[in-house]
Amino acid sequence: MPRATDVASPHHYHKVVDCQYACPAHTNVPEYLRLIAQGRYTESYLLNRESNVFPGILGRTCDRPCEPACRRGRIDGKPVAICRLKRVAADLRNDVTPYLPKAPSIRNGKRVALIGAGPASLTVANDLLPLGYDVVIYEKHARAGGLMRFNIPAFRLPERVLDEETGYIIDMGADVRYNTEVTSLGALIDEGYDAVFIGSGAPKGKELDIPGRWDDGAREHIHIGIEWLGSVHFGHIEKIAPRVLIIGVGNTAMDCCRTSRRLGGTHTKVVARRSRQFFKASPWELEDAGEEGIEIVENHSPKRFVIENGTLVGMEFERTETNDTVIIPCDDVILAIGQDNAFPWIERDIGIEFDAKWDMPIVDKASFASTKPGVFFGGDAAWGPQNIIWAVEHGHQAAISIHQYAQGLPLDDRPTQGMNLTSTKMGMHSWAYSNDFNPSPRSTMLHAELVERFSAIGVEVELGFTPEQTATEVERCLNCDVETHFEASLCIECDACVDVCPVSCLTIAPNVADEVDLRMLLSAPAQNATQDLYVSPSLPQTKRIMVKDEDICLHCGLCAERCPTAAWDMKKFSLVLPYAFNVDGTLEMVSV
Numbered sequence: 001m002p003r004a005t006d007v008a009s010p011h012h013y014h015k016v017v018d019c020q021y022a023c024p025a026h027t028n029v030p031e032y033l034r035l036i037a038q039g040r041y042t043e044s045y046l047l048n049r050e051s052n053v054f055p056g057i058l059g060r061t062c063d064r065p066c067e068p069a070c071r072r073g074r075i076d077g078k079p080v081a082i083c084r085l086k087r088v089a090a091d092l093r094n095d096v097t098p099y100l101p102k103a104p105s106i107r108n109g110k111r112v113a114l115i116g117a118g119p120a121s122l123t124v125a126n127d128l129l130p131l132g133y134d135v136v137i138y139e140k141h142a143r144a145g146g147l148m149r150f151n152i153p154a155f156r157l158p159e160r161v162l163d164e165e166t167g168y169i170i171d172m173g174a175d176v177r178y179n180t181e182v183t184s185l186g187a188l189i190d191e192g193y194d195a196v197f198i199g200s201g202a203p204k205g206k207e208l209d210i211p212g213r214w215d216d217g218a219r220e221h222i223h224i225g226i227e228w229l230g231s232v233h234f235g236h237i238e239k240i241a242p243r244v245l246i247i248g249v250g251n252t253a254m255d256c257c258r259t260s261r262r263l264g265g266t267h268t269k270v271v272a273r274r275s276r277q278f279f280k281a282s283p284w285e286l287e288d289a290g291e292e293g294i295e296i297v298e299n300h301s302p303k304r305f306v307i308e309n310g311t312l313v314g315m316e317f318e319r320t321e322t323n324d325t326v327i328i329p330c331d332d333v334i335l336a337i338g339q340d341n342a343f344p345w346i347e348r349d350i351g352i353e354f355d356a357k358w359d360m361p362i363v364d365k366a367s368f369a370s371t372k373p374g375v376f377f378g379g380d381a382a383w384g385p386q387n388i389i390w391a392v393e394h395g396h397q398a399a400i401s402i403h404q405y406a407q408g409l410p411l412d413d414r415p416t417q418g419m420n421l422t423s424t425k426m427g428m429h430s431w432a433y434s435n436d437f438n439p440s441p442r443s444t445m446l447h448a449e450l451v452e453r454f455s456a457i458g459v460e461v462e463l464g465f466t467p468e469q470t471a472t473e474v475e476r477c478l479n480c481d482v483e484t485h486f487e488a489s490l491c492i493e494c495d496a497c498v499d500v501c502p503v504s505c506l507t508i509a510p511n512v513a514d515e516v517d518l519r520m521l522l523s524a525p526a527q528n529a530t531q532d533l534y535v536s537p538s539l540p541q542t543k544r545i546m547v548k549d550e551d552i553c554l555h556c557g558l559c560a561e562r563c564p565t566a567a568w569d570m571k572k573f574s575l576v577l578p579y580a581f582n583v584d585g586t587l588e589m590v591s592v
Contacts, residue, residue, distance in 0.1 A: 002515050002545070004537045007485070010419040013573040015532060016550050017481045019082055022069035024393040025051040026577055029066060029082055030481040034433065036089055037474040044089035046099055051577060052086075053123050053169075053392050054148075056161045059087030060462065061152055063251075063282060063387035071478050074552070078442035080476045081465075088470050090161075096168075101130040101581075103173040108132035110406045113193040115182050118146020119388050120379030121199035122169050123395025124402065127580040129172040131403060136193075137174055140181035144170060147201050147380075148388060150230040151252065153259050154458040185346045185375075195374045195402045198361075199395070202380035204342040208247060208335050212305030212312075221312045222305065225256045225336030232259055232457070241331030244268040245315055247302060248336035250280040256334045257294045262457045269328065270296045271317065288461065292450065297328070305333070339385045360384070367411040368398040376401055399580040415583045418576035423569050424482055425560070431570055433482050435557045438475040479555045481573045486546055488536045490567035493544070497559035497568055498523065505549040506559060511538060522549055 005012050015021050019029040028047060035044035048055035062083050070079030110133050114121040117139035125135045143149060144166040148157065170176055182188055182200075189196060205224035212218055221241075225248070231237040244265035246257045249272040260268045270289070272279060275298050279286065286296070300317035306327055307313070314329040341360060346352060351372035353362045361370050363377045370377055378394030380386060401411050424432040446463040453459045465473065498506045504523040515533065519526040526533060531551035538545060560568040 002511070002518055002533070002535045004545075005532070005535050007534075010417045010573075010575055012532060012534070013419065013421070013481075013483050014417070014575050016483060016553075017573065017575075018069040018071050018531075019066040019080075020481070020575065023052075023066045024390045025053075025396065026393075026575060027051040027066075028481070028575065030477055030479050031574070032089065033080070033082070033085055033474045033477045034479075036085055036470065037434070041089045041092040042094045042096060042099075045093040045096060048086055048089060049096075049100075051392075051396075052389060053126055053395075054119065054165045054388065055086050056090035056165050057148060057157060058388060059083060059085075059090050060157050060161070061148070062086075062389055065389070071480055072476055075478075075554075076439075076441070081443055081445075081473050084443075084445055084462075084465060085470065085473060087462075088465055091464055100168055101126070101172065103129040104132045106132065107134055110134065110194045111136065111192070112402060112406075113138065113188055113191070113196045115185075115188075115196070115198045116146055116200040116379075116381070117141075117144035117166070117176060118199055118201050118379060118391065119148060120381070120391040120395040120398070121146075121197060122166060123392045124197050124199070124378070124399045125172070125174045126169045127396060127399035128402065129169070129174060130581050133406075135174045137170075137176045138180050138182050138188075139176060139178050142178050144176060144178075146199075147203075147226070150233050151226050151255065153229065153232070153255050155258070155262070155453060155461050156255070158458070158460055183345050185352075186350045189350065189375070193374075194406050195376065197398055197402065198346075198370075198375070198377045198381050199379045199391070200343075200381045202339040202341045202385045204340040205335065206338040206340060208302060208337060210302055210304050212307050215305070215307045217310035218305050218307050218312045221332045223332065223334045225252050225334050226339060228334055229255060229259060232263070237263070239264045242266045243329055243331045245328060245330040245333045246270045246336055247315075247333060248272070248338070249296065250336060250338070251282060251285050252339070253334075253336035254281050254285040254289050256336050257289055258292055259457065260332075260334065261292055261294065262454055265332070268294055269330075270294060271300050271302070271315075271328070272296060272298050273301050273320070275299055288447075291447070292453075300326070300328075339380070341381060341384065364411075366397075366414060367401040368394060369401055369405075369411055374405060396577075396579060400578065400583055403580040403583060415578035417578065420574040420576065421483070421485070421571045422574075423571050425569060429561050431482075431557050433479050433570075433572070434475060435479065435482075435555065435570075436475075437478075437554060437556065438472070440472045440476060442476065443469040443473045482555050482557075482570050483573045484534075484548065484553060484555070484557075484559060485569045485571040486534070486536055486548075487567050487569075488539055488546065490565045491536075491539050491546065492565055492567075493539055493541050494564065496562045496564065500558045500562040502556065502558065503552045503554055505551075505553045507547045508539070508544050509547050511543060511545045518547060519549075522547060524549065524552065526551060 032044040067079040073079040114137045303316045353371040378398045379391035507522040526549040528551040534548035536546035
């Protein structure tokens, strides 16, 4: 028989908040949207910052794992514009510096070295500086941000946003040593740091070693994507020839093709080995590139660079659907087919083990510790390229481990999540949240006109939501963190809640079947097995059970309004996340 759902621990209710559950950093999405709806942009920004650290940056560049998970998408096919609403809070907030964490005047005597000033390292610094750690960041470039700065074009992420949000952390008191490349990890360890964190990213672009790659006349016209974007950022490259081929179809390729278009690549094409359903680029990145006139050529596999009279004139491809070959003319080629880690500066005899297959450091997925005590990895340096929000979460978890290591605590004793659960009942038929379903379609982001955006590479394309769009979009949220909380002992099995439910997600069922059979016995069969059912304890009168399909609930509160005994209530769930600064027993678990 199905076991009654444990709602005294955070897991079940957390998983119901699909957007927050899907976010690697578990940002409290519904609450920050409600704060935006109330015009409380500063509070919304600060709530965002607790978990994702860079709301303004991520509001423009996040890969949005929250949005495919959004329950709204199961209703009308379009999720809430969660990412772009994050930007609204970032753009409209007041000065937040009085409310940011601060380093204490008396330090704790521990020194931590961070390699790279990208999102993972900066998150570690953000979490350790308030605890009194002396944090030294080694950055080989002249400014902080890592690949956020050097590989995301300014038309997507303005420098002022980067400077501001990286500055919030550095200004806490981090000792950033710019233009300082670490060439020996062993030598750095010998300086006596209590721990070392490696957040150096995946800085090596993959090569395409096919005939013609290294011929004279070709090398200077074939570029590695991430290196080329960095050269554009530093002003080393200011123009490109008209006919440009971008090889690869990930997000870096989209940044390359759109940058090429702005530097004179009027006939820029992206070439993909496979068809569109296999593209790695985010759908919105593909849409933006298409809006700017970028042609994407599918099912073409590179065979050779075509060199005539010492000049690159094109590339030969095999068309995978027909197995014939075709030559596409070009003047320049940008390779954006992936990134690798590069650790020539980590000696292989200092206790850090590397795997034999990929020559990557062996890193524990829970603690982010390497095989050498006191050395930790995170971000792209740990397991290869991911997105910024993953790097942030790596930083949070690594900071916990560094703090535990420095305090002599076991790394495998991970702090647990907690929760708060509070009723939203305001009266017989009123709740402390907007529970009306808003049928509005998803808002469309306003873009700068093509002529304007091509006038200078730093012109930001996305203009942000208007106040009217913001007001509409926040109301599309279904408030999935306002949970339907059930007290079995109060239920009189009158079926009122079952009758009033607009999506038939409630059933009073016999307590006899296993879960597979139970899912088919419900008022509406529960077909999404990835979303858990809520199963109550036995009901007092008949020993049947109340079952709820969490997958289709609208969180409208009608069951709680209709229930004559208040067996149902709408309770706001807040996940309490452990960070380095609260692992010493300050996590709060509020029982229900």
